[in-house]
Amino acid sequence: MKPIFKRLLSGVLSATMTVSAIPIVSAHAEESAESYPYTMFAASSDEGAITVNAGNLCVNGNVATNGTIVSSGNMNINGTRTEHADESMLYVLKKLNYSYFSSENVETYTEDYILEDLNININNPIDVDGTIELTGNINLNSGIKAVDDVILNGEVKNSNNAIICSETGNINIETSNVNFNGLIYAPYGDIVIDSDNLNLNNVVIIGQTITIDCPNVNANYSNETAALIGNESDIDVELYAMGSYNADVNAIDIEWFTNYSNSSYNILCSDDDETYILIDTVSDVTEYQYIITDDFNKKYIKVSLTTNYGEIVESIPFIVEKSGEGYTTNYMDTDEDGLPDVLEIQIGTNISLQDTDEDGLTDYQEVYVTKTDPLVWDSVQSGTSDADADIDSDGLSNIEEINIGTEPRNDDTDYDHLKDGDEITYGTDPLNPDSDGDTILDGDEDVLGFNPLEYDSNNNGLSDGDEYVKQTVNEDRYDLTLFENNLAIPSLDEVTAKGNVNSNIKISEYNGYLKGEERSYVGKAIEISNSDISDGKLSFVLSTDYNVKEYDLFGETTNGLVICYNNGEETIPLDTTYDADNRTLSANITAQGYYFVLDVVDWINSLGIDLNDYVIETEAEPTRISTKMLKKAPAKASASIADIKIKGQVDIVFVIDTTGSMRNSINNVKNNLMSFVDDIESAGIKPNFALVKYEDITHDGDDSTEVKKNGSSNWFMNADKFKDAIAGLALGDGGDLPETAIDGIEMAHQLDMRNSAQKFIILVTDADYKVANNYGIKSMEDLALSLKKDNISTSVVTASSHKERYKVLYNTTDGIIADINGNFKDELFKISDKINEETNNGYWIALKGLIPQIVKLDEKPTVGSNADTDKDELRDVDELKSITPDSYTNISIYLNSLGAKNLPDYKLPVYDYYSNPTKKDSDGDGYLDGKAVTQNGEEVLPRDPKPLKYEVIPYIEDLCELASDYESNFNDSQKLVLDYIRAGKYNDHEYLGAGNWENTSGKVDKDFIEYVDEKNPEIRNYLYSKDKNDTKYIKDPISGSLIDFSHLAATFSAYLFDTNGLKMWLASHYPTSKYPNYSEDDIDNLAGWAGDLQSMIQADLLIYYDYSYGDEWIGDHYFSRETLANYSSDDFKFFVYSLLENKKQDDYNKSTHIILDDYRIRNTFFTIPDQLADVDAVNLFVNCYRPKNNTTISDCLNEYYMIKDNTRFCSMRFDVFIQNVFSMDEDFSLTSQYWDYQNAYWDREISRDEYKSKICAMFTDYVYKYTKEYTPDDKKWTLYKNAPVTDEVSQGAARAFSEYIINNWSW
16 A cells, blocks of 8 residues: 555646556456446435436436436437336445456555646546545546545546446536546445536446536447446355365365355365465366375365456365364364354454454354354443443353353353352352252252251251251242143142252143043142152142032032042042132142042942942032932941942943924933933943034034033033933024034044043934034045044934935944934934943953053953953053952042941952053053054154153153263253254264254264263163164154154254354355344244255255156146246245145155255255154243253153143144244244234134234245345355245245144144
């Protein structure tokens, strides 16, 4: 650079300033670029953006502005005249710099350049970091460029194409005569030309506004100038290179990414990062294999390209170092601050300074640790350096936390309920949750009255952790499901226990294998866990939905309710009190375990045990009933086990047409049905009855089909009460025949029938049926197949004229047909005979449970029996622990708890078992007891090694325990769990442990993998697939869908833990500077569902169609690269939606290897298991993971995939997914708008279709940024450079994804 100076020359100076000439049009001008189309263009949208004050204006060329054109005289434009053009400004400063201002002859000045002379000859380019002001006779034969204004006074003329350019300011030309050829360019400023005589011979004029004052104006379009500047704005050419060692051929596989095309690439190598030698030059590829012929210790490798206009762009070097028998590659880090140069360049930090903004934190610490702005000294609190700021308000500055080792963004690093700053004050260890080792968290010791620095605070010889302390349990220790749809709300107000119960105790709903399907539980069973309890008071508040019964039991009145306790082996009825005013049951407890409220009388009746001589339920109102005299109880005696015979369990649902057409037969129907009930009752079985009545939903409304309730239950276990319900049936209308029988049958189908019972439906109608229903059933055939699948025999009582219409129903389900107008009673007895036969054809036993579970085996267990009731490839005798009962449940102790006295011991024989012989999946976790789950002949889920342990995947709890033993920090231990799972796709730990997935949450800890394999080798067998090319699946027990478990673990890890590695990877692999500016949630989504959606569009949608099956692929939609630009958004939406649904999955999987541009091969899938993994990862992150409550990964998975009574999570995964995505976004307005729409829908202010449309539109807009704006550039993904991602592609894909998600809502 020349010295800074300012020249002021008077008009008497005659020296002429000249220097040797250079070519005017750059030799590097792009030959094939599209020419700029306008002679004049003004980007301003103002009125008069182009103003011409001239008598005559003649322009040979096109004129355009985003505003309007104003002329005071005649205007003759020999081209197009466009106002309100909606055109973008053309930014070509870089192109001009390299075309005109980059040679050695350029005269540069770092301050204003002011020159006044009689004659000024500009033959060499002038580049000024300020303002240019020239006064005189100006001969402009080259280019002048100023950062600020350009002011020309006097006379301007030139004989060659020239440039007048202001980078940020205005151009003002005020002369008597102007003869100009070339470019006048002020992209951010105004251009004013005031001349007496103006000849613009061959020009292009571009500015925000253009004002010309001249008597006459002639302007001609310059083809040469237009070709020079082209019609595309400058891009910041980016080039990133990275390599990996290929041990198979002893080479470095180099790969690079750029946003610039049409260039060759130089591969350069250096030993010292100073002197580089050329390895090779390649074209039309973005990868190169550098074969290592001689060993070395360290080398630097980079790639360079030269643009068409002469700019040389080099990648940041990466480092190759010798490591053992091979080599490792790493990113360059010039200042050794831990932040790779490639990311520093993207962020804008100085690669040579560890602390760019000098705030006391290194750039690495700001990006990775504090997540503050490394370019701003006080980005957290104005006036306070980021090092001295306290982001998490824990009393420690950021730099203090870094020095100590605590987390600056977490006020309680060790999750011990003490803030980090308080721990320093108290003297406890902020990195150890239990500083004194007494098993109580530091923050809990003060709550309990202990000293966190004393192992035995009261010196009584017991550690603080072994002391029992009386406490109150907070509401947040209860599972929220216990307060929803529960007839008995639990409350453990006071408890004496070890440790702080509000840190360890967990009170949750229990739906495990011990609960069974009995209907005598009142409300939900609970499990109290994670706390050593010595004493407490457990209460259950009865919901107003529960009708409190009253029984007369041996002269005493009782509600029949008892709180029971089970320790996993034995159930004990507790001494229970009842506060009628507050509807509250209470009992004292002394241990953790399972607790539930049992209606004892209801239960005994449901068992079918013949104790009716001693226990009778009376007709009751909620508060008081009339009593019956009971037989006197016999004297105390030991009852023989043989005296108790278990009756067969049957669920029978009557579905009765109550439309007006039944008027003539309803009384006869009622009488015969009651006789049928009596016949069933006397047949040695124990039925449970339910009653559904239906009319015609198209005439009488959706609620005209209903279940007749027995209090709060769907079922009647007392035959007399059921007959009363039948007698009380009233007829409605129904309109014209036929009626909506399918709606009534499916309502019966949806009832909570017991899997352990024989199941029957009996339809009674005099009319034909119509398909209309509330369940989306398309035909009677579909309904019949669904009933058959669930082993529900369905019989029909109807008019003989409708026999053929209902034939598919009763034939498919193995039912019978009866004539409603014939010998009705006899016909019904045929049905009862069938029920009796099927129910008594087998051997009924009681299995161990909270209360004994009554089930039917194919035959009595005996030595050598091969019976396999559940067809799970395990014999019943192999599933039972013994062929004889293992224990006996004394029924009398339950009656005694209700006040009965001197009853004999009525003992029920109970079998213990390894797995339930009547269920293929005893614990309901998706894994079969006796065999592997296969799909298309391939094993996707192994046999369940723990058939009575509910786990989303076997050994997940074991893995969590090993992780806690290995790593004391809770958060870090949970990351290890996910590390182990995501490393499991390949046996050599490479899948998701290296390459792209490594960047989502760091490297897999291979030492931990080895630790687990050593401690429990069985974990590997169940968490790792046997073939490294196979995917490890888990099975969603609610939907039955398979989920890619390794994919889920990696994506879940990305949301839970650090994704800064992904930022670095994006910065090095994608030619854009946008990614580092995105929010953390944006980056997380790119590691999950958004990234997979992009991959599908890139590889599967845009590339595969060169190798597709043409019009056979999907309908008549054929896609090819050549005609891609012609496809509509609807075309792409249709196609992407079809891929998401995997309608052509068989063909789709044939596209495993997709050739991209003849040089790159990529394996790509986007299957349903991938989709579910992505969606579930978001929901698990938002809804289930609570580290401060020590929620383990196992807890998360089990909560999310819970099989019973769970309508919040995986059964509604798509519903909550959109809500969760909105809640994660920084723009809170999305969440607010979402809830506005949902509330409007709930309040019936908008219809379901309107609600669906509004949410879909919102979500489409959100998804669109990932299919368009968040792509590496706005026109193409350069990985697939010949596959343009047009607006139609992006919008269609966004619409398809959004509609797919919403169409899968559970509603």
